[in-house]
Amino acid sequence: MFEGISPLPRHAPAMVRVLDRMPWLGSAVPEAERALATRLLVAPLLEAREGPCVLERPDGASGLIVLSGLLAVRLHVDGHAATVIVGRGDFTRPWSFDGSGPVEQSADWRVLEHAEMMVLDRRFWVVAARWPQLAEAVLDIAVDRARANLFFMAVRQSARIEERLLLAFWHLADRYGRVCREGVVIDLPNVTHQLLGELVAARRPSVTTALRGLREMGALDREGSSRWILHGTPDDHIRSSPGTVVALG
Secondary structure, X not given: OOOOEOOOOOOOOOEEEHHHHOHHHHHHOOHHHHHHHHXXXXXXXXXXXXXXXXXXXXXXXXXXXXXXXXXXXXXXXXXXXXXXXEEOOOEEOHHHOOOOOOOOEEEEEEEEEEEEEEEEOHHHXXXXXXXXXXXXXXXXXXXXXXXXXXXXXXXXXOOOHHHHXXXXXXXXXXXXXXXXXXXXXXXXXXXXXXXXXXXXXXXXXXXXXXXXXXXXXXXXXXXXXXXXXXXXOHHHHOOOXXXXXXXXX
């Protein structure tokens, strides 16, 4: 299980009603049966505190859906590192990063913000089989996570670090942020300049310089240690390089 994870009692694991925590999934169930689905579709809940974590596969688990909080996974390949952020609504399988492959690699996970995760286990799928559309909805979540990873592959092709960072911030804000009077706000606790660099393939000193430039041009502001505010729209500050297509969202 996660190191630093809140232990779950073996005799009475914490359970959540899936459609209560992710009500939009209910649209995959006929309205006349939604109340029944809400009552029957339950899943174990994991809670993880901030810090490094290691996860062994829970019995019968096919994956996790993050309900709240933020996590980061760093992949090390031949002396290089890349990071992706996983947050609310994302599907993941941390135990799948097993280091196998022709090139030496390893992965480590860190909880950036206290996280709640729902375990999709065999019991869930047995009940969900009554409504096949639910499987499609969960598959959509997994595909969306893959799209996010592909997005960052495209972002890293930009020659300008400022553009890479701004594209990354707008993408993260679209997934995990909220609109307020000042702009679009995203909270990224424990996200350092080093981590941002691994997110967009840049060195930490270059990230620090680029963030200063973005603030000076009015593209973003920072409040405290973790809150970022994006101003205007992506098109106000982003100019994609010729021949590069980058889709937000």
